[in-house]
Amino acid sequence: xxxxxxxxxxxxxxxxxxxxxxxxxxxxxxxxxxxxxxxxxxxxxxxxxxxxxxxxxxxxxxxxxxxxxxxxxxxxxxxxxxxxxxxxxxxxxxxxxxxxxxxxxxxxxxxxxxxxxxxxxxxxxxxxxxxxxxxxxxxxxxxxxxxxxxxxxxxxxxxxxxxxxxxxxxxxxxxxxxxxxxxxxxx
Numbered sequence: 001x002x003x004x005x006x007x008x009x010x011x012x013x014x015x016x017x018x019x020x021x022x023x024x025x026x027x028x029x030x031x032x033x034x035x036x037x038x039x040x041x042x043x044x045x046x047x048x049x050x051x052x053x054x055x056x057x058x059x060x061x062x063x064x065x066x067x068x069x070x071x072x073x074x075x076x077x078x079x080x081x082x083x084x085x086x087x088x089x090x091x092x093x094x095x096x097x098x099x100x101x102x103x104x105x106x107x108x109x110x111x112x113x114x115x116x117x118x119x120x121x122x123x124x125x126x127x128x129x130x131x132x133x134x135x136x137x138x139x140x141x142x143x144x145x146x147x148x149x150x151x152x153x154x155x156x157x158x159x160x161x162x163x164x165x166x167x168x169x170x171x172x173x174x175x176x177x178x179x180x181x182x183x184x185x186x187x
Contacts, residue, residue, distance in 0.1 A: 056154035063142045064161040067168050067182055068135040073121040074103050074114045080133050082107030092117070108132060115186055126182040140177045143170045147177070 078084065086104035103121070105112040108130040114121040131140040146159050152175055159168040165185035171178045 054154050055156040055158065056150050057158040057160070058146060058150045059162060060146045060149075060159050061161045063146050063159050064166040064168055067139050067142055067180075069138040069142070070135070072112075072123060072135050074105050074112070074116065075121070076135070077105045077107050077112050080107065082110075082112070090115075110136070122186060123182065123184055124186055125184075126180075128180045128182075129178070131177070139180060139182075143168065143177050143180060147172060147175070 074082075074084070082105045084103060085106050086102075088102040088104075089099050090102055092098040092100050098118075100118075101116040102124065103114045103116050105114070110126065110128045110130055112126045113124040115124045116122075128136055128139065131137055143157065143159065147154065147157055147170070150157070155172055157170040157172060159170070160166065167183040169181045169183070171180075
């Protein structure tokens with residue numbers, strides 16, 4: 001009996017192999033079409049080596065807490081050529097009966113958003129691409145000084161204060177400040 005089992009297995013395998021090649025005994029499943037494989041195309045070599053963008057993070061409380069050297073208000077931006085393009089009412093989180101306003105100001109490609117309370121304007125965010133105004137020049141020089149202090153080899157620079165609450169994000173190109181986004185902490 002022990003000799004018959006391997007012999008039966010061998011016979012079964014031979015029948016399966018023989019049936020597979022015989023078109024009359026093969027399964028009635030239609031033949032599968034082969035899918036042409038995409039050929040890899042040669043990619044031309046780039047002449048310049050692509051370098052990974054480098055982001056540097058530094059702590060500079062002076063630049064993060066007071067990037068303009070002085071507090072900037074919506075009225076300051078309007079006086080220097082800006083125009084108010086939006087107002088949105090928002091509930092004050094600490095005084096539910098009080099309604100405050102988000103004021104959006106555009107000026108020379110720069111976008112400013114202020115959280116306006118009855119007492120004062122608080123900068124909510126700003127994106128600067130033009131640094132022609134005095135506060136823009138101050139910002140550019142402060143960010144540039146932080147850039148040079150860290151070694152001057154970054155494509156982007158993230159400046160924050162000691163508590164990581166206020167942030168200044170700068171895009172650099174050949175050591176020059178090209179764009180700055182200011183994200184102060186608001187409660």
